Amino acid sequence: MSRPSVRDRLTDAALTLFDERGYEQTTVEDIVERAGVGRTTFFRHYGSKEAVIFPDHDRLLDAVRDRLTTSSHATGLVAVSDAVRLVLLHYLEEGDLARRRYALTSKVAALRDREIASVGRYQRLFREFITDWMGDRTPGASLRAEIMAAAVVSAHNHVLRRWLRGECADPVAEIDEAMRDVIALFAPAGTPQGTTDRSTDGTTVLAFRSDQDLDALLPELRRLLTGSSKG
Amino acid sequence: MSRPSVRDRLTDAALTLFDERGYEQTTVEDIVERAGVGRTTFFRHYGSKEAVIFPDHDRLLDAVRDRLTTSSHATGLVAVSDAVRLVLLHYLEEGDLARRRYALTSKVAALRDREIASVGRYQRLFREFITDWMGDRTPGASLRAEIMAAAVVSAHNHVLRRWLRGECADPVAEIDEAMRDVIALFAPAGTPQGTTDRSTDGTTVLAFRSDQDLDALLPELRRLLTGSSKG
DNA sequence: CATACTTACGGTACTGAGTCCCACCAGGGG
DNA sequence: CCCCTGGTGGGACTCAGTACCGTAAGTATG
Numbered sequence: 177m178s179r180p181s182v183r184d185r186l187t188d189a190a191l192t193l194f195d196e197r198g199y200e201q202t203t204v205e206d207i208v209e210r211a212g213v214g215r216t217t218f219f220r221h222y223g224s225k226e227a228v229i230f231p232d233h234d235r236l237l238d239a240v241r242d243r244l245t246t247s248s249h250a251t252g253l254v255a256v257s258d259a260v261r262l263v264l265l266h267y268l269e270e271g272d273l274a275r276r277r278y279a280l281t282s283k284v285a286a287l288r289d290r291e292i293a294s295v296g297r298y299q300r301l302f303r304e305f306i307t308d309w310m311g312d313r314t315p316g317a318s319l320r321a322e323i324m325a326a327a328v329v330s331a332h333n334h335v336l337r338r339w340l341r342g343e344c345a346d347p348v349a350e351i352d353e354a355m356r357d358v359i360a361l362f363a364p365a366g367t368p369q370g371t372t373d374r375s376t377d378g379t380t381v382l383a384f385r386s387d388q389d390l391d392a393l394l395p396e397l398r399r400l401l402t403g404s405s406k407g
Numbered sequence: 408m409s410r411p412s413v414r415d416r417l418t419d420a421a422l423t424l425f426d427e428r429g430y431e432q433t434t435v436e437d438i439v440e441r442a443g444v445g446r447t448t449f450f451r452h453y454g455s456k457e458a459v460i461f462p463d464h465d466r467l468l469d470a471v472r473d474r475l476t477t478s479s480h481a482t483g484l485v486a487v488s489d490a491v492r493l494v495l496l497h498y499l500e501e502g503d504l505a506r507r508r509y510a511l512t513s514k515v516a517a518l519r520d521r522e523i524a525s526v527g528r529y530q531r532l533f534r535e536f537i538t539d540w541m542g543d544r545t546p547g548a549s550l551r552a553e554i555m556a557a558a559v560v561s562a563h564n565h566v567l568r569r570w571l572r573g574e575c576a577d578p579v580a581e582i583d584e585a586m587r588d589v590i591a592l593f594a595p596a597g598t599p600q601g602t603t604d605r606s607t608d609g610t611t612v613l614a615f616r617s618d619q620d621l622d623a624l625l626p627e628l629r630r631l632l633t634g635s636s637k638g
Numbered sequence: 639c640a641t642a643c644t645t646a647c648g649g650t651a652c653t654g655a656g657t658c659c660c661a662c663c664a665g666g667g668g
Numbered sequence: 669c670c671c672c673t674g675g676t677g678g679g680a681c682t683c684a685g686t687a688c689c690g691t692a693a694g695t696a697t698g
Contacts, residue, residue: 182675203654214677219656292527293520319565319585323592326557334550354550361554361592413647434683445648450685 185211190228199284244305252309257355260332278340299329327358416442421459430515475536483540488586491563509571530560558589
């Protein structure tokens with residue numbers, strides 16, 4: 177039986193020390209001393225002190241990108257949902273490491289910021305994909321794409337955090353349900369839930385601002401509801 | 408005529424140097440040399456090198472928190488929309504500084520990460536407020552709250568970026584429209600339940616979603632406009 | 639006017655992250 | 669045998685950020 181790899185020794189040493197004396201109180205010097213390697217070796221394996229806790233985020237990001245580009249068969253949000261499930265599964269496979277990371281990011285502000293920043297990268301990826309998929313024919317399409325990406329990522333984070341806190345037995349089932357909710361949120365009402373299946377678009381979304389009485393507004397209201405069914 | 412304050416000299420020197428030779432290529436030493444002050448003084452005014460570009464984010468965050476806690480008169484998403492408008496107006500008042508910051512965050516990854524992290528703080532604030540406001544009676548309420556917060560923040564960022572890029576003449580009008588869209592997105596379909604906010608300046612903002620005829624909606628509409636704000 | 643107290647500033651020295659370079663030492667062909 | 673290559677260790681360096689101390693300029697108080 178061979179000794180564990182240098183990389184593993186480093187992660188072990190780092191996480192142990194982070195637990196013992198806290199993240200900021202642990203220097204890279206401490207880590208390499210416990211791991212029994214040189215300081216240079218640490219930075220060769222992990223580009224920074226933070227990176228010990230966030231391993232191969234880049235590779236996962238690439239995997240997500242690949243999944244998105246090769247899944248043109250599915251409609252936009254469904255493809256994104258698939259990619260998101262990929263991310264969640266990655267965390268699930270990490271198992272204990274993911275939970276230790278969560279404990280750390282909950283305490284250390286710098287790590288929480290880094291976590292958020294890396295989430296932002298996924299969101300950016302999704303946004304670009306959805307924007308590309310929708311094409312910004314209509315004004316407001318890019319806004320809609322952005323909100324979609326944000327919603328998808330939020331759903332993922334929500335389920336992930338529930339699992340990390342141990343509040344969730346079957347995260348895969350929950351992510352699927354959450355994704356269905358998100359898709360239903362953006363799908364034109366009437367079609368997915370089958371409440372009232374009208375031909376084109378039974379939904380009426382109305383938003384206006386006025387300082388007049390309702391009765392004074394009625395003609396304008398009626399005009400909005402009958403005339404402009406925004407296509 | 409007195410010389411500009413130390414703080415202003417520091418920001419000027421920093422931004423100029425960042426433009427000239429880039430962010431990473433500029434040391435704090437360079438900045439203080441050009442500003443004609445000591446190195447210690449720099450860190451007294453700005454806690455870090457990045458903070459020169461992101462001034463008083465903490466104060467703005469506090470302002471948003473105050474606005475949220477004191478705006479119990481409005482329903483959840485409307486209160487959040489008001490707070491978001493506050494943030495946007497802050498950026499608009501910054502004017503040139505905001506644009507220079509945008510140019511920098513577009514190039515330097517570290518700064519972009521910091522920007523995203525600070526946006527995450529707003530989102531967290533909104534999420535907590537909405538969660539609190541909705542109360543998680545139903546399962547999935549906290550997920551919904553999280554998505555709402557994400558959507559609101561996304562809308563803000565979208566309009567802000569458009570303004571920063573000079574693609575947008577009237578950002579306040581756009582943010583209001585975007586917020587109406589967001590509110591309409593989350594208003595439940597089928598039942599003409601909507602949100603109203605009539606306390607600001609005599610104007611009434613109404614947003615709802617329905618698949619029924621206007622005539623069928625009228626009673627509910629009238630209830631929203633007359634009864635609900637009284638309680 | 640003199641004495642304290644306060645506030646802002648500058649300087650020095652230090653820690654710690656991250657980089658660079660060079661030297662070492664395996665193994666694996668020629 | 670030498671050469672080449674990849675992983676390693678060490679030492680020196682840059683730079684951000686902190687701690688501490690000394691000092692000059694107000695400002696109140698006697």
